Structure formats: C-alpha cells, structure tokens
Amino acid sequence: MTTTDDTILVIGACGQLGSELTLELRKLYGNANVVAADIQEPKQADLRDSGPFAIADVLDATRLADLFTQYKFKQVYHLAAILSATGEKNPKFAWKLNMDGLINVLDLCLEHKVERVYWPSSIAVFGPNTPRQDTPQHTVMDPNTIYGISKQAGERWCEYYFEKYGLDVRSLRYPGLIGWKALPGGGTTDYAVDIYHQALDKGTYECFLSEGTYLPMMYMSDAIKATLDLMHAPAEKVKVRSSYNLSAISFSPKEITASIQRHIPDFTITYKPDSRQQIADSWPQSIDDSAARQDWGWQPEFDLDTMTDDMLLNLKEARI
Ligand code: AKB
Numbered sequence: 001m002t003t004t005d006d007t008i009l010v011i012g013a014c015g016q017l018g019s020e021l022t023l024e025l026r027k028l029y030g031n032a033n034v035v036a037a038d039i040q041e042p043k044q045a046d047l048r049d050s051g052p053f054a055i056a057d058v059l060d061a062t063r064l065a066d067l068f069t070q071y072k073f074k075q076v077y078h079l080a081a082i083l084s085a086t087g088e089k090n091p092k093f094a095w096k097l098n099m100d101g102l103i104n105v106l107d108l109c110l111e112h113k114v115e116r117v118y119w120p121s122s123i124a125v126f127g128p129n130t131p132r133q134d135t136p137q138h139t140v141m142d143p144n145t146i147y148g149i150s151k152q153a154g155e156r157w158c159e160y161y162f163e164k165y166g167l168d169v170r171s172l173r174y175p176g177l178i179g180w181k182a183l184p185g186g187g188t189t190d191y192a193v194d195i196y197h198q199a200l201d202k203g204t205y206e207c208f209l210s211e212g213t214y215l216p217m218m219y220m221s222d223a224i225k226a227t228l229d230l231m232h233a234p235a236e237k238v239k240v241r242s243s244y245n246l247s248a249i250s251f252s253p254k255e256i257t258a259s260i261q262r263h264i265p266d267f268t269i270t271y272k273p274d275s276r277q278q279i280a281d282s283w284p285q286s287i288d289d290s291a292a293r294q295d296w297g298w299q300p301e302f303d304l305d306t307m308t309d310d311m312l313l314n315l316k317e318a319r320i
Contacts (some may be wrong), residue, residue, distance in 0.1 A: 002305075003078075004030065004284065005029075005033070005163075006029055006033065006074040006075050006115075007031055007033050007034075007035070007071050007072060007073050007074055007075075008033060008034045008073060008074070008075045008076070009023055009035050009037060009067065009068075009071065009073045009076045009077070009078070009306075010022045010025065010034065010035070010036050010037065010074075010077045010079065010144070011037050011038075011056065011058055011064075011076070011077065011078045011079060011080050011105065012029050012038060012078070012080030013037055013038050013053075014036070014038040014040060014041075014042050014043070014044075014047070015038070015079055015080070015182070016177060016179060016183065016184045016185065016220075016222065017079055017120070017174075017177060017220070018036070018038070018077075018079045018191070018257055019042070019044055019047050019181060019182045019225045020181055020220055020224055021035060021077065021079070021105070021224055021227060022036045022047060022051075022184065023046060023047060023050065023154040024224050024228065025050050025051055025077075025228075028073045028228075030053060031050050031170070031230050031236075032052065033051075033052070034051050034052075035051070035052045035053070035054055035071055035236065036051065036052065036053045036054070037053070037054045037055070038053075038054040038055070038056070038080070038232045039055065039056070039080075040055075041053070041055070042149060044181070044182070045109075046297040047203075051149050054067055054087045057297035058078070058097065058100075058101035058105065059078045059097060059100055059101060059104070059218055060105060061107075063109070063269075064104060064108055066104070066110075067113075068114075069107050072112070073112065073114055073148070074088070074114060074115045074116070075114065075115060075117070075118070075231065076104075076105060076108075076109055076114050076116075076117050076118070077117075077118040077120075077227075078101070078102065078105040078117065078118070079120060079121050079199055080097070080101055081098050081101075081147070081150075082097050082098060082099070082124075082186065083147055083148040083184070083185060083186040083187040083188075084122075084124050084148065084186070084187050084188045084276075084279050085149035085186050085187055085188055085275075085276050085279065086144045086145045086185070086186030086187075087142045087145060087146045087150075088145060088146065088147075088150075088275070088279075091146035092250055094146045094147060094150065094265070095121070095146055095149070095150055095232055096116075096269065097217035097317065098147070098151070098154065098156065098179035098185060099153060099157075100107075102110060102119060102154050102157060102158075103116070103157065103241055105119075106158070106161045106167065106169070109167060109169075110161065110165055110167055111235055113206070114167075115168060116168045116170065116231060117167060117168065117169045117249055118169075118170055118227065119154065119158055119169060119170065120168075120171065120172060120174055121133075121151045121152075121154060121155050121171050121173045121174070121242075121243035121281050122147070122148070122173055122174055123142055123173055123174070123175050123176075123215075123284055123287065124143055124147050124148035124151055124188075124283065125141050125142055125152040125155065125173060126139070126143065126197075126283060126284050127141065127142035127143045127144050127147055127148065127149070127282050128142065128144065128281075128282045129141070129142050129193065130142065130284060132283075132284050132285045132286075133285055133286055134287070134288040135245065135284035135286070135287050135288060136245075136263070137240065137244070137245045137262045137288065137290075137291045139288075141225040141273075143282075144282055145223075145279055145282075146221040147193065147262045151173075151243075152197075153244040155171065156242065157241070157242045158171055158241065158242060158243070159241045159242045161180075162241040163241070166195065168235055168238075168300030169241065170230050170231060170238055170241075171242065171243035171244065171245055172226055172227065172230060172243060172244050172292075173219050173244060173287075174218065174223060174242045174246060175189070175215070175216035175218050175227070175244050175246065175247065175248065175287065176188075176189025176190075176192055176212070176215055176216065176217040176218070176221055177189070177217075177218055177223050177302055178192050178193050178217055178218070178219055178220060178224075178307060178311065179193070179219070179220030179221075180196070180220075180310075180311050180314040180315045180318065181220070181314075184210075185246055187281050188215075188276045188283070189211075189215055189217060189280075191207050191208055191253065191285065192215075192217055192256060193305050195207070195253070195256060195257070195269070196260065196261065196285070196308075196312060196315055197266045197315065198317065199260045199264055200264075200312070200315055200319065203264065203266055203267055203268070204267070204268045204269070204270070205257075205267075205268075205269050205270075206261055206267055206269075206271075206272050207252055207253045207270070207271050207277060208272060208273060208274045208276050208277070209240070209269050209270070209273055209277055209280050209312075210235070210253070210273045210277060211252060211254040211256060211269075211271050212251050212252050212305055213252055213253060213277065213280050213281070214250050214251065214252045214283065214285035215250065215251075215252075215280055215283060216247055216284060216285070217246065217248065217249050217251060218246070218248040218251065218300065218302075219249075219300075219301075219302035219307040219310070219311075221301070221302065221310075222248050222293035222300045222301055222302050223302075224298075225301070226246055226292070228294075229242065229296060230297060230298075231298060233296035234246075234293075237295050238295065238296065239291070239295050239297045240291055240292075240295070243290060244289070244292040244295075244298075244313075245287050245288060245289045245291060246287065246289050247288070247289040248302065249284065249300075249302070249304050249307065250285055250286040250287075251296050251304050253269065253271070254269075255304065256304065256308070257269045259304050259305050259308040260308055260312070262305070262308070262311075263309075263312050
C-alpha cells in the first residue's frame with residue numbers, strides 16, 4: 001500500500017526520464033519526501049531547487065546503503081543505465097553498470113524492506129528473430145546490443161527477486177521516449193528528440209536513421225503516466241513480473257518530418273544512416289501491449305501530431 005507519506009528514492013534522477021519523473025513524484029508525495037540521486041548535480045533549476053539531492057553512483061553499494069539507512073525509503077525507482085548506442089562503445093562497462101547496479105539496488109531494497117521497486121526495461125530486449133509487428137509480450141528475445149542483453153537479463157533478475165524473495169519489483173519495456181525538458185543520452189531513438197530542436201534552431205536535420213525506419217515511441221507525459229499507473233496498481237493486478245510491453249506511437253523519420261512540417265513548412269531532412277541503423281533494424285516496429293491494458297488499464301494519450309504540437313509549443317516557450 002503506497003501512501004502520500006512514502007519516502008522515495010530516484011536513482012538516475014538527472015536523466016531524460018528521471019528529471020521529469022522526480023518532479024512528478026514530488027508533486028504527488030511532497031518535495032521533501034522524494035530524494036533525487038545521480039552521479040552529477042542537477043542542471044535543471046526546478047529539479048535542483050525543489051527537494052533533496054544526493055550524489056550517488058549505483059556501483060557504490062556502501063554509499064547507497066547510507067542513503068537507505070538515512071531515509072528509510074518505501075519506494076525506489078532505479079533508472080540509471082547506459083543506453084544502446086553508448087553501450088556499444090564500451091560493452092563491458094555497460095554490462096557492469098547496468099547489471100551490478102541493478103543487483104546492488106535489488107539487494108538493498110530487500111535488506112531495507114522497501115515496499116515497491118521500479119526498474120525500466122526497453123524494446124531493446126527484442127532482437128532480429130523477434131516478430132517485428134505487434135511484438136507479443138512473450139516471444140523470441142535475442143537482443144544483440146549489450147544494452148538489450150543487460151535489459152533482458154535484468155528482467156530475469158527482477159522476476160527472480162519477486163518469485164524467490166517476494167520483492168515487489170515492477171517494470172515497463174519503454175519504447176523511445178520523447179520529451180522537451182531534457183535530452184536523451186546515447187540511445188538509438190534519440191533522433192526523435194534532436195529533430196525537434198534542430199527544426200527550431202536550424203530548419204534542417206541530418207538523421208542517423210534512414211527515412212523508412214519505423215520504431216515504437218512514446219511522449220514523455222505518457223511514459224510518466226504509465227510508470228505511475230503501474231506503481232500505483234494493487235500488487236495482485238501486476239501479473240507480469242519480468243517487464244510489461246508498452247506501446248503508444250510508431251513512426252518513421254519521414255513521418256515525424258511531415259508532422260513537424262505542419263508547423264514549419266520549410267523544415268528539411270537529410271539521411272545519413274550510421275551504426276545506429278543496424279540497432280534500429282533489429283528492434284520491433286510496433287508493440288502489442290494488451291497485457292498492460294488488461295492488467296492495470298494502460299491507455300496512452302498522445303499520437304504523433306498531438307505530441308509534435310506539444311513539443312514545438314514547449315520548446316518555443318523555453319527558448320523565449
Ligand atoms: C535507446 O534508444 O537505447 C533507448 C531505448 C529504446 O531503450 N531509448
């Protein structure tokens with residue numbers, strides 16, 4: 001049972017998702033009750049000034065243990081990870097951070113009797129032999145990036161801690177996340193954020209994926225809603241304890257360009273696919289998220305054009 005008095009830890013709070021989720025949790029649970037932790041100080045003033053912040057590296061279990069002892073967290077959101085494109089540059093370190101970090105957090109949550117734990121998985125758990133359209137919840141998983149391999153293994157660890165030790169861990173397989181407040185860091189889906197910035201700043205964008213590359217994506221406010229809906233669902237409704245498929249929109253670079261051109265008719269795009277194309281080609285194009293819809297009522301709100309309208313409006317305002 002969660003209450004508004006819960007004390008909450010967000011690890012990776014300065015990242016693309018963490019910075020928005022932390023602010024949302026502070027609105028719900030009170031600023032003082034949500035501790036933001038990251039390896040660097042927040043750059044965003046609203047995040048920095050609105051509540052407690054702790055420097056902590058997820059690989060430093062002793063430092064994390066001090067925080068758990070000090071604050072007696074009831075909920076923990078562990079978001080720190082190295083994403084798909086960056087992970088390929090240093091696979092062993094990506095594996096270490098993504099895996100050892102998760103196990104450090106799961107162990108501390110068990111030891112300190114944390115009531116609910118959230119850990120994000122990704123569409124990167126799927127691979128070239130996975131059905132690419134309407135990818136089912138349970139299907140072939142043969143990821144071929146180190147990020148995807150670590151997320152797939154992480155899912156198994158989460159289910160294992162739930163089954164063996166009763167730890168209430170919950171997880172979502174996020175598609176590419178698109179928001180205006182923070183930039184993503186080193187993923188294959190990052191183009192879908194960069195393109196809005198470049199459309200406003202330069203009126204042109206060079207895309208690192210080809211024009212017809214379809215990928216599953218989601219607007220940040222839908223991702224926050226899904227995360228909180230899942231974390232607030234009664235435990236018996238959370239039937240998938242590895243990670244839930246989650247879907248909102250699928251589009252290609254060509255289609256997002258057309259969506260932006262409704263507002264900026266002169267906007268142009270060129271294509272120069274790089275190594276991220278191979279990663280994108282191994283991922284699904286659309287996701288079947290019926291388990292999330294059935295079990296805890298998931299329903300996205302934004303489609304491509306409503307997302308574009310909101311992104312451009314907010315980015316323009318932020319530039320004034
Ligand atoms: C990435 O591109 O690596 C991430 C993801 C889909 O998990 N955005």
